[in-house]
Amino acid sequence: MSFLVIHTDPLHADFSHELAELAALDVEFRPLQVRTEEEVTAACADAHALLVTYATVGRRALAAMPRLKIVVRTGVGYDSLDVQAATERKVMVANVPDYCVSDLAEHTMALLLAWWRRIVELDRQVRAEGWGRPIKPVYRLEGKTLGILGMGRMGQAVAARARGFGLKLLGCDPHIPRHVFDALGVASVELEVLLRASDIVTVHALLNAETRWSICERTLRLMKPTAVIVNTARGGAIKTEDLVQAIFARAKGSNRTLRDDEIWDLVKRADA
Incomplete structure (x- = not known):
């Protein structure tokens, strides 16, 4: 044979x-x-x-x-x-460690900009109402802090692109040597420091026992209430139930815990 x-x-x-x-x-x-x-x-x-x-x-x-x-x-x-x-x-x-590095980095920046500059919301409004009514606030990206969780090939490619937008760069990855951070102008920090300081967090870590549910109830509580998460890595890096709870609590100003059926109803609607 x-x-x-x-x-x-x-x-x-x-x-x-x-x-x-x-x-x-x-x-x-x-x-x-x-x-x-x-x-x-x-x-x-x-x-x-x-x-x-x-x-x-x-x-x-x-x-x-x-x-x-x-x-x-x-x-x-x-x-x-x-x-x-x-x-x-x-x-x-x-595996193929350099698969689609540029594509993913570009897509990460596209998602980041679409959310931060409210592109999708503005597009929908113009299509529905025509040009005219402003949507506020729309904040300037320059000078904000981007936290990069996972500084392998993907995280490094995002850092190189984000630097051109005038973002302050933080990174967390215990497996990447310090000189890599320094070459890209990224400050190497612990996860808790990154989450507390960042206006935007992008996730690029491989999914394993160490990184699964890196973003969970405990770590979400560390983040700014206005922070944005862009996850172009595996979904398992974020504990979905905890994320839904956090979004609900911040939107409603409530500490009420959602029932399981309420959580998954929100998850299904988010995935639709």
């Missing part, structure tokens, strides 16, 4: 690049559309290598693939892969 490479859940249909790379090898390439661990377990038992977009590859799936040598996540984050279980089975795990 030739070496079998399975792409679990590609988002494209043209595999000419993959086939060109594998042409010189005795390799079979098989694209599928499986995402859950149950689907991966059933469909990929004979794989020697996996390319993974969003599929979950956990301990059970790994145990069902005795020939597996490597799993490659075709992006930066690898929280859908059980790295510990793969290590135990001597299966290599790889």
Whole structure:
């Protein structure tokens, strides 16, 4: 049997690049559309290598693939892969750490500007009412403080772009050396200092046990009531229930705790 490479859940249909790379090898390439661990377990038992977009590859799936040598996540984050279980089975795990760095940094700045300058709100008003009535306040971005949570490639790219807007830059990442912060004009601070001082917080950390729910009830209480969060990392960096509670409390001037059904009703409406 030739070496079998399975792409679990590609988002494209043209595999000419993959086939060109594998042409010189005795390799079979098989694209599928499986995402859950149950689907991966059933469909990929004979794989020697996996390319993974969003599929979950956990301990059970790994145990069902005795020939597996490597799993490659075709992006930066690898929280859908059980790295510990793969290590135990001597299966290599790889990612693509420079995937879409510029795209994400530009998108982060686009979201930041759209919110801070009230672009969406103004667009809706003009479409509904025509030109004329001002929306106030709209604040100047220059001189505000941007806190960057996660100073890897993504956070560094955002810092480089944000500096041009005249923002004061704070960063938090215990895994990045100080000279990287200094080169970008970013002050290296602890998380609590960043949250207390920032007018805008952008999130770029990988999702793992250390970073999951970095933004939660405790840390939200540290932030300015007017602060903005832009999360272009994994959703699990923010505890959604706590965020909804905080938004509700600040909007209503209330300390009342929402019931679970109220929280998820607000979450569903936010996601709609």
